[in-house]
Amino acid sequence: xxxxxxxxxxxxxxxxxxxxxxxxxxxxxxxxxxxxxxxxxxxxxxxxxxxxxxxxxxxxxxxxxxxxxxxxxxxxxxxxxxxxx
Amino acid sequence: xxxxxxxxxxxxxxxxxxxxxxxxxxxxxxxxxxxxxxxxxxxxxxxxxxxxxxxxxxxxxxxxxxxxxxxxxxxxxxxxxxxxxxxxxxxxxxxxxxxxxxxxxxxxxxxxxxxxxxxxxxxxxxxxxxxxxxxxxxxxxxxxxxxxxxxxxxxxxxxxxxxxxxxxxxxxxxxxxxxxxxxxxxxxxxxxxxxxxxxxxxxxxxxxxxxxxxxxxxxxxxxxxxxxxxxxxxxxxxxxxxxxxxxxxxxxxxxxxxxxxxxxxxxxxxxxxxxxxxxxxxxxxxxxxxxxxxx
Numbered sequence: 406x407x408x409x410x411x412x413x414x415x416x417x418x419x420x421x422x423x424x425x426x427x428x429x430x431x432x433x434x435x436x437x438x439x440x441x442x443x444x445x446x447x448x449x450x451x452x453x454x455x456x457x458x459x460x461x462x463x464x465x466x467x468x469x470x471x472x473x474x475x476x477x478x479x480x481x482x483x484x485x486x487x488x489x490x
Numbered sequence: 491x492x493x494x495x496x497x498x499x500x501x502x503x504x505x506x507x508x509x510x511x512x513x514x515x516x517x518x519x520x521x522x523x524x525x526x527x528x529x530x531x532x533x534x535x536x537x538x539x540x541x542x543x544x545x546x547x548x549x550x551x552x553x554x555x556x557x558x559x560x561x562x563x564x565x566x567x568x569x570x571x572x573x574x575x576x577x578x579x580x581x582x583x584x585x586x587x588x589x590x591x592x593x594x595x596x597x598x599x600x601x602x603x604x605x606x607x608x609x610x611x612x613x614x615x616x617x618x619x620x621x622x623x624x625x626x627x628x629x630x631x632x633x634x635x636x637x638x639x640x641x642x643x644x645x646x647x648x649x650x651x652x653x654x655x656x657x658x659x660x661x662x663x664x665x666x667x668x669x670x671x672x673x674x675x676x677x678x679x680x681x682x683x684x685x686x687x688x689x690x691x692x693x694x695x696x697x698x699x700x701x702x703x704x705x706x707x708x709x710x711x712x713x714x715x716x717x718x719x720x721x722x723x724x725x726x727x728x729x730x731x732x733x734x735x736x737x738x739x740x741x742x743x744x745x746x747x748x749x750x751x752x753x754x755x756x757x758x759x760x761x762x763x764x765x766x767x768x769x770x771x772x773x774x775x776x777x778x779x780x781x782x783x784x785x
Contacts, residue, residue, distance in 0.1 A: 411535045413640045413724055414528075431705050444546060445704035446713045473714060475542055477701075482538055486644065486717070 406438050406479040408454055410467065410488065417467070417488050418454075425454035425481060427474055436476055443476040447485065466490075494767065497760045501753065508749035514578065515742035522672065522735035529669075529728045536721050543718055545701065546710050556712050557655050558719070559685050566606035567598050568628075568650065568659040570682065571620070572666040572727065573613035574734040575635045580741035582667060582675065582734055583615045589677045590665050608659070610650070612727070638731060640724055647720040654683045666726050667733035673740050675733040682722070685715070 408425055410418040426435045428450025436443075452467045472485035571590055573583045590609075594602050601607045608626045611617040617632035631646045654662055662683040667675040703710055 411538060413532050413535045413721060415531050416534060429704060441702055442700065443702040443704065444542065444710060445702075446710060473539075473542060473710075473717070475538075475545075475701075482542075484535060484539055484542065484717070486720075487641065 406436075406440075406481060408481045408483070410452070410483045410485065412485050412488055417485075418465075421457035422454045422481075423457055423459075425452070427452055427483075428469060429474075436481060438479060440476050440479075442478075443474075445474050447472040447474055447483070452483065452485075494760070494763055497756060497763060501756045501760065504749055504752050504756065508746055508753070511742045511745040511749065515739055515746060518735050518739040518742060522732060522739055525728065525732035525735050526669075529725075529732055532721075532725060532728060536725060539714070539718055539721060543711075543714050546703070546707065546714060556715070558651070558683060558715055561684055562657075562660040564598075564601065564660045566608070566659050566661075567601050568608050568610055568653070568662045569593070570610045570612065570650070570662065570664040571616045572664065572730045573611070573616040573619075574730075574738075575614045577615065578741060579734055579738035580744075582737040583613075583619075585675070585677050586616070586665055586667065587619055589679060593663070593665065593679050612646075634727075635731070638727060640720075643724045643727055644720050647723045648716075650723075651683070651716060651719060659683075664723070664726055666730045667737070669729045669733040669736060672736040675737055680726070682719070685719070 406422060406425075408418065408420065408422045409416065424435060424437050426433060427445070428448050430446040430448040433450065434445070447469055449470045450468070452469045453464050455461055455464050468489040469483070469485045470487050470489075472483060474484075475482045569590060571586060573586050577583070594607065598607055605626060608628050609616075609620050610628045610630070611620055611632045613635050614632060617627070617629060620627045621629070630649065631642075634642055634646060650662055653659055661681070664678075664680045664682050666678055666680075668678045670676050
């Protein structure tokens with residue numbers, strides 16, 4: 406599935422990933438391939454994802470402070486207001 | 491006839507002025523490119539956010555949108571006036587001030603008379619202009635252009651939104667220069683709050699996909715609307731910033747051309763004067779020689 410992480414200032418990440426975990430405002434949740442369409446707000450917390458063809462231990466982590474995530478047809482779009490690595 | 495030394499001095503000073511305007515033009519061109527880049531960078535976010543908002547707000551009762559969408563009786567008004575920090579950019583700032591006065595005269599004359607019109611200047615030029623005149627000025631964010639990033643814009647937008655929410659202002663408008671192209675800026679007066687409701691009549695919100703919405707539709711809409719307001723302000727500021735650099739570039743280009751023109755005239759005068767002086771000297775010598783021969 407394709408993941409895009411966007412802030413108003415730039416695109417922080419885009420590419421194929423195997424799994425992604427989001428700090429939803431109602432609790433952390435994970436998205437895998439073929440997830441049902443979803444829109445959720447994000448709270449402050451860690452956003453983790455594993456790039457395709459990478460081992461699970463090569464997890465990327467970003468700190469998100471609020472935002473929205475949309476999952477549709479194996480395409481995840483994260484709109485965050487600010488991101489720290 | 492002008493004095494030779496004087497003309498030489500003027501040529502020198504015009505030349506150095508030209509050098510400055512040329513450099514300023516180049517700097518503005520570089521800054522313009524950066525400003526345009528930032529506008530381009532921001533677009534994907536704005537586009538996605540808009541489509542998201544449309545997906546979510548399908549079928550949501552406008553009442554639930556919250557305060558930001560509600561029209562109120564206009565008792566007090568906030569005008570956000572966006573100018574530049576520095577001058578030498580042609581009519582960029584002057585046009586804004588004109589548009590603001592026109593807007594006040596046409597729509598808010600009575601509000602102004604009651605002293606319920608506040609101006610939130612952004613950019614030093616606007617701050618200086620309105621502070622000296624008889625306006626209520628909120629000078630909280632006038633230095634924002636010093637370091638224009640989303641963080642500070644977010645703060646500003648939150649400030650404006652919360653004062654609208656608390657009923658301090660019943661209407662917020664933004665006056666700014668829109669970037670059309672390098673040489674052209676369009677003055678815009680836009681209503682910021684309450685959100686002007688755009689009802690798309692042709693496709694009355696078709697939401698094809700059945701999303702899982704978390705936490706709930708209403709909360710999502712309430713979360714997304716402030717975000718889109720922040721983005722709107724950010725976009726406006728980036729536009730104005732690019733427009734400013736464009737205006738400055740054009741103004742400085744013209745100044746450089748004018749200096750060229752001036753130099754041409756001055757050189758002509760200089761050479762003419764020099765020629766006249768030489769002719770005069772020769773005449774004097776010939777005259778003197780003839781006088782000697784005659785005697």
